[in-house]
Amino acid sequence: xxLNKQGxxxxxxxxxxxxxxxxxxxxxxxxxxxxxxLIVLNSEEDQRVKRLIADNIIxxxxxxxxxxxxxxxxxxxxxxxGRMTTAFEGLANSGWDAVFDNLMDGIAQIHSKSGWxxxxxxxxxxxxxxxxxxxDFIIHCKNVNDIRTAHKEGKMAWIAxxxxxxxxxxEVDRIDLLYGFGVRxxxxxxxxxxxxxxxxxxxxxxxxxxxxxxAVERMNKVGMLIDCSHTGDQxxxxxxxxxxxxxxxxxxxxxxxxxxxxxxxDDVIKACADKGGVIGMEAAPHTTLTYNNRVHTIxxxxxxxxxxxxxVGIDHVSFGPDTLYGDHVGLHxxxxxxxxxxxxxxxxxxxxxxxxxxxxxLENPTEGSFNLVRWLVKHNYSDEDIIKVMGGNTLRVLEExxx
Ligand SMILES: [Zn+2]
Numbered sequence: 001x002x003l004n005k006q007g008x009x010x011x012x013x014x015x016x017x018x019x020x021x022x023x024x025x026x027x028x029x030x031x032x033x034x035x036x037x038l039i040v041l042n043s044e045e046d047q048r049v050k051r052l053i054a055d056n057i058i059x060x061x062x063x064x065x066x067x068x069x070x071x072x073x074x075x076x077x078x079x080x081x082g083r084m085t086t087a088f089e090g091l092a093n094s095g096w097d098a099v100f101d102n103l104m105d106g107i108a109q110i111h112s113k114s115g116w117x118x119x120x121x122x123x124x125x126x127x128x129x130x131x132x133x134x135x136d137f138i139i140h141c142k143n144v145n146d147i148r149t150a151h152k153e154g155k156m157a158w159i160a161x162x163x164x165x166x167x168x169x170x171e172v173d174r175i176d177l178l179y180g181f182g183v184r185x186x187x188x189x190x191x192x193x194x195x196x197x198x199x200x201x202x203x204x205x206x207x208x209x210x211x212x213x214x215a216v217e218r219m220n221k222v223g224m225l226i227d228c229s230h231t232g233d234q235x236x237x238x239x240x241x242x243x244x245x246x247x248x249x250x251x252x253x254x255x256x257x258x259x260x261x262x263x264x265x266d267d268v269i270k271a272c273a274d275k276g277g278v279i280g281m282e283a284a285p286h287t288t289l290t291y292n293n294r295v296h297t298i299x300x301x302x303x304x305x306x307x308x309x310x311x312v313g314i315d316h317v318s319f320g321p322d323t324l325y326g327d328h329v330g331l332h333x334x335x336x337x338x339x340x341x342x343x344x345x346x347x348x349x350x351x352x353x354x355x356x357x358x359x360x361x362l363e364n365p366t367e368g369s370f371n372l373v374r375w376l377v378k379h380n381y382s383d384e385d386i387i388k389v390m391g392g393n394t395l396r397v398l399e400e401x402x403x
Contacts, residue, residue: 005092005093005094005137005154005155005156006092006137006153006154006155007092007137008088008089008092008135008136008137010088010134010135010137011088011089012067012085012086012088012131013083013085013131014134014135015134022081022083023077023081025069025070025074025077025078026069026070026071027067027068027069027070027085028067028068028069028070028325028326028327029070030067030087030089030090030093030325030364030366031089031090031093031366033325033326033327033363033364034357034358034363036363036367037360037361037363037367037371038367038370038371038374039298039361039371039374039375039378041374041377041378045374045377045378048377048383049370049373049374049377052373052377052383052386052387052390053095053369053370053373056386056387056390056391056392057097057098057147057148057151057391057392057395058095058096058097058098058369058373058390058391059096059097059098059099059100059147059318059390059391059394059395060096060098060099060100060319060320060321060365060368060369061100061248061250061251061278061280061318061319061320061394062100062102062161062229062250062251062280062282062320062321062322063099063100063101063102063320063321063322063323063324063365063368064101064102064103064104064105064322064323064324065086065087065091065099065101065158065324065325065365066084066085066086066087066103066104066324066325066326067084067085067086067087067090067324067325067326068324068325068326068327068331069326072326072327072330072331072334073330073334075107075331075334075335076107076109076334079104079107079108079109079110080109080110081110082108082110082120082123082124082127083127084103084104084124084127084128086128086131086132086138087325087365088135088137088138090325090364090365090366091137091138091156091365091366092137092156093366094156094365094366094369094370095369095370095373096156096365096369097147097150097151097156097157097391098141098147098150098151098156098157098158098159098391099156099157099158099159099365100159100161100184100185100250100320101128101158101159101160101161102161102162102163103121103124103125103128103160103161103162104120104124105162105163105190106163106164106190106335106338106339106340107331107335107338107339108120108121108123108124109338110123110124111123114338115338116164116166116167116190117167118167118168118169118174120167121162121167122181125160125181125182125183128160129160129181129182132158136155137155137156138155138156138157138158139155139156139157139158140158140160140182141157141158141159141184142182142184143402143403144395144398144399144402147395147398159184159185160181160182160183160184160185161183161184161185161186161227161250162178162183162185162186162187163187163190163227163229163230164187164188164189164190164191164192164194164199164230165186165187165188165189165194165196165215166189166190166192166194166195168195168215169195170195170211172211172214172215172218175215175218175219175222175224176218176222178224179222179223179224183224184224184225184402185224185225185226185227185248185250186219186224186225186226186227187226187227187228187229187230187231188208188212188215188216188226188227188228188231188235188236188239189230189231189232189235190230190340191230191261191339191340191343192340193206193232195209195211195212196208196209196211196212196215196216196235197209197212197231197232197235197238197239198231198232198234198235199230199231199232199235199340200230200231200232200261200262200340200343201261201340201343202232205232205233205234205235206234206235207232207234207235207237207238208235208238208239208242212235212238212239212242213242216239216242216243217242217244219243220243220244220245222403223401223402223403224401225247225248225397225398225401225402226239226243226245226247226248227247227248227249227250228240228247228248228249228268228272229248229249229250229251229252229282229320230262233264233265233267233268236249236264236268236271236272237267237268237271240268240271240272240275240277241271243275245400245401246272246275246276246277246278246397246400246401247272247275247277248272248277248278248279248280248394248397249264249268249269249272249277249278249279249280250280250320251280251281251282251284251320251321251322252264252269252279252280252281252282252320253281253282253287253288253301253304253308254266254269254304254307254308254311256307257288257290257291257292257303257304257307258288258289258290258291258351259348259351260287260345261343261345262282262287262345263282263287263288263304264279266311269308269311269312270311270312272312272316273311273312273313273315273316276396276397276400277316277397278316278317278318278393278394278396278397279308279312279316279317279318280317280318280319280320280394281301281302281304281305281308281317281318281319281320281321282301282304282320282321282322283296283298283301283319283321283322283323283359283362283368284321284322284323284328284359285328285329285332285355285356285358285359286329286332286345286353286355286356287322287345288300288301288303288304289353290303290304294352294353294354295353295354295356296353296356296359297356297359297360297361297362298359298360298361298362298371298372298375299361301321301359301362302375302379305317305319305389309389314385314388314389315388315393315396316393317389317393318389318390318391318393318394319368319372319389319390321362321365321368321372323359323362323363323364323365323367323368324364324365325364325365327358328358328359329355329356329357329358361375372390373386373390376389376390
């Protein structure tokens, strides 16, 4: 339905007076921040892309749908306000029917300098929900029917997601509370370890803890989708084994193509697929590079996609591009420590790469929604396979996991 979207003229916090009710920042342009690079197709291929997007449900497994300040260095002050602008304009111009939005994530440093605090996470979520409650283009998605409704009505299903569970501390009931507040995906750990298990940056991976097992069981019971994109490998394998339901690696790539803690070895990718789960390809700047191609673009992301598809089959792969509206590379510079970027990236001899200003072809969620389908059409994927990887596989997992 992406091409028939209702559109919206709503602007974030339109019910408030900027400067009086809150500190307003000058935001970047949601459409034209950089010149976009649509993959070139002939007119027949172009028609096929339009039909595929119009007729089928397409889902992004992982993005951050906030808009960032034009001057990215204002981001810490902006985040401290706790009131993040949602990209209504960018999304109304995208092809997505449903998107997992990972909110402020590690930069939700509202009352804390270190992030991931219960109060901060709820402040971020509450402001976003209040904003969404004042418009009718984005539907706060609670179940699979909401995704179908969004597709039918030219709206977008917004799925609240959190990349790590540090904020539940040792309180398993907080999983129920998050579900009650409308969160539908929870990561086991972000890159740092927590009470559930080990994060990907730790020197040793102790696997899923006893509390982690309890949390996994609770997530299965309440219908919370589990994500292991930022856990250590052993913690991911233990989670997959302990969970009675499929889990996802919503935004990741293959370590076989580029050695990095942020990417998964074959055994983790295979275990996720064997359990019925889905692996979403990551495209945040400088993550899914390959030894073949050290300039990060949509082409390197698709090398990871094809590798994973050949490893586990077309029914278990999709996309979680992890894009946003703003200077993502600048954001990484400003928040390197909070996002554990040094420990997540490849730094071995022989893994030098050139930094890009942005990932060509997958710069923001709007561009990604079109270019992924365009790439698949250009590379002669069948309609059936495109429908699976652009949303069908994720829908299958959600039908099994969500309440
Ligand atoms: Zn992430």
